[in-house]
Amino acid sequence: MTSTNPAQQRRERVVRQLNLLAYVGKHPDSTVMEMARDLGSDPGEIRDDLNALLLSGVGMHGGQMIDLNHDWFSVNVINNQGLDKPLRLTPTEANALLLLLESLETMPGIVDSDAVISAAAKIRAVAHGAGVDDAQMHAEGTPAATIRQAIAEEKQLELSYYSATSNATSTRMVSPIDTFHKDGQTYLRAWDHGELRMFRFDRIRSIVLTDATSNPPNAPTPTLDPADPFSMRDAKRAQLLIHRDATWLADDWDLDIDLSHEGGEWVPAQMRYGSADWLVRFCLGQAGRVRLQAPEELAEEVVRRADAAMRVLG
Numbered sequence: 001m002t003s004t005n006p007a008q009q010r011r012e013r014v015v016r017q018l019n020l021l022a023y024v025g026k027h028p029d030s031t032v033m034e035m036a037r038d039l040g041s042d043p044g045e046i047r048d049d050l051n052a053l054l055l056s057g058v059g060m061h062g063g064q065m066i067d068l069n070h071d072w073f074s075v076n077v078i079n080n081q082g083l084d085k086p087l088r089l090t091p092t093e094a095n096a097l098l099l100l101l102e103s104l105e106t107m108p109g110i111v112d113s114d115a116v117i118s119a120a121a122k123i124r125a126v127a128h129g130a131g132v133d134d135a136q137m138h139a140e141g142t143p144a145a146t147i148r149q150a151i152a153e154e155k156q157l158e159l160s161y162y163s164a165t166s167n168a169t170s171t172r173m174v175s176p177i178d179t180f181h182k183d184g185q186t187y188l189r190a191w192d193h194g195e196l197r198m199f200r201f202d203r204i205r206s207i208v209l210t211d212a213t214s215n216p217p218n219a220p221t222p223t224l225d226p227a228d229p230f231s232m233r234d235a236k237r238a239q240l241l242i243h244r245d246a247t248w249l250a251d252d253w254d255l256d257i258d259l260s261h262e263g264g265e266w267v268p269a270q271m272r273y274g275s276a277d278w279l280v281r282f283c284l285g286q287a288g289r290v291r292l293q294a295p296e297e298l299a300e301e302v303v304r305r306a307d308a309a310m311r312v313l314g
Helices: 006-026 032-039 043-054 091-105 113-127 143-153 244-251 276-285 296-313
Strands: 067-070 075-079 155-163 168-182 185-192 195-200 204-213 236-243 255-257 266-273 290-294
Touching (some): 006 032, 006 043, 032 043, 043 067, 091 113, 143 155, 143 168, 143 204, 168 204, 236 244, 236 255, 244 266, 276 290, 290 296
Antiparallel strands (some): 155 168, 155 204, 168 185, 185 195, 236 290, 255 266
């Protein structure tokens, strides 16, 4: 049965034409009628494919096009450009593809890990690599596998989760929506008591698939913006001073540092933040590197907590 999907039809036609080219190479004396019979096609389609092959090749320049002569009684292939044989990956292509697959293996929840591992194993086998295979991750029983199952079965998850915002671990009952990958981390997007929340995989301390059916609110699920999944474009901004020796903090945190500022040891910067408590703890944790200028009330809170800590230590 021929697909009605245009993209699928194009793929099917390419496969059919390559099969035809390989067939002609092995049966040079066949007529168009015999080709149609053996390949399960009709003669008109065979003629159309032969005409299309005349305009095809491995490139668009001289010496890169397929060359053949054909009529109803015979087909003479002059140059098949090597397309009558299965395509093979060069070592460089195989290594590049393996690198991509191994990268996907580190993104649990984004792809079917079993399919990725299987594809990588097949490429290693045909590439005859002498390298040592990577340690295999067993997907069964991992948070990623449990999350995939919960999404597929529309079940709630019970999470023990560490929140960097509150610096505390709590138990949550959530209704999973999907997963996404951002800046080297994989996240679960889920409803938590009617609120949309993001949970980083590496902060999930334990996870249990429950029998309870997912319970999303009676409202459309917001569309995920891959470029801004945390909706930080409109987030509040703090005004900071960063020590010149600590501008590397911008590699790990969402800091906009004004490196054009001249003079002095401190450089002005801005930082988006969602939680006031998190911002205070961040500045305390980077004491000596970061000074909070605004909001003023949070800058005062940083000083208050620092003084309280010094009194305890004193």
